[in-house]
Amino acid sequence: MYTLFGGGYTRAHMTEMVFAEVQVPFEVKLVDTLKGENRTPKFLEINPTGFVPVLRTPDGKVLFETAAINLYLAELHGAGLLAPSIDDPDRGLFLSSLFYITDELEPTLKRYFYPNRYGVRKSDELKIREKSLDTICNILGFINEHLTNAGPFHLGNRYSLVDLVLSFWMNSIMDKNKVLHFHAINRCVNRVEVRPSLQKLFLDLKERTEAYSDIDRRGERIP
Numbered sequence: 001m002y003t004l005f006g007g008g009y010t011r012a013h014m015t016e017m018v019f020a021e022v023q024v025p026f027e028v029k030l031v032d033t034l035k036g037e038n039r040t041p042k043f044l045e046i047n048p049t050g051f052v053p054v055l056r057t058p059d060g061k062v063l064f065e066t067a068a069i070n071l072y073l074a075e076l077h078g079a080g081l082l083a084p085s086i087d088d089p090d091r092g093l094f095l096s097s098l099f100y101i102t103d104e105l106e107p108t109l110k111r112y113f114y115p116n117r118y119g120v121r122k123s124d125e126l127k128i129r130e131k132s133l134d135t136i137c138n139i140l141g142f143i144n145e146h147l148t149n150a151g152p153f154h155l156g157n158r159y160s161l162v163d164l165v166l167s168f169w170m171n172s173i174m175d176k177n178k179v180l181h182f183h184a185i186n187r188c189v190n191r192v193e194v195r196p197s198l199q200k201l202f203l204d205l206k207e208r209t210e211a212y213s214d215i216d217r218r219g220e221r222i223p
Contacts, residue, residue, distance in 0.1 A: 002026035005046060005054040008033065009208040011066040012053035013201065014168045018070045020197040021164070022077035067102045067165075074161045082161040090155045097154045097162040100143075101169070108135045109169060133178060140182050147184035152191055159192070167192040171205050174213045 004019070006012020007030040019026050031037045031052050039050050047054040047064050055063045055072075063069050074082035084090040111118050115128035143166065147154065154162040167189040173179055180186070193202045 001058060003029055003056040005029045005031050005043070005056070006052035007031060009211065010052050011168075013205055013208070014066060014165065015053050015055065015069055015073070017164055017168065017198055017201050018073050018082065018161070020201060021082055021195075022073055023197070024073070024077050067098070067106075070161060070165070071098070078161075081159075082164070084155070084160070090158060090160075094155060094160055094162060097146075098165065100139075101162065101165055105136065105139050105143075105169065108132050108139065109172075112136060112173075133175060136173070137178060140179060140185060144182040144184045147188055151184050152188055154188075159195075163188055163192050164198075167202070168205065171202060172209055174209065 002019070002024065004012055004015055004026050005028075006015070007028050010031075010033060012028070016028070031043060033052065037043060038052055044050060046056075046062060049064060051064065053064075053066055053069060055069045057063065063072060071083060080088075084094050088094075109132075112129055112132040115125035115132070116122070119125050119128050150156055153159050154166075166185065170179065170185060170189045171193075192198065
């Protein structure tokens, strides 16, 4: 059986969504990042980078990097549902769209969620977050234009891992009012959220996002 290390308000929740879609059994080992459990010697023996999620496969191999884990599961178990095969005409657009989110959107989101990691003074954090959100909106503008012209999903009428990943991040953004005008994105997200295998997980994500927002509003620094 697969073992997923993560839980809580982390990208491991996204991997749980992938598992739900491919319908493969797994177990979760909670790693509380708010308590720094991802930096303990015990966890660093599993993943020396100190990040979650981490996936231990049934044959004992350890995989890290969320996008790699999700793509691995989608290709191995998804039977073409989440990831077009290598000879599929949609493969190129799928990879471009997925890596655009991974390479452009996610690093900016990290600065948005954890501004304390990128500034010298606490007084810098608000400006870092505001600037990050501006960049996030610019990136979302490009995605929104693509979905407006080619939607409702990134691959037209074909749902894929790209739409799942985008939906996860849109539900994680705390400043909801700043992204309401991306109508094509929101239509895509709405279609993903109502998938029977994902409904409960998205409800859980909304609750976790609100809990994280409460921590943030209290001014507590996230490690």
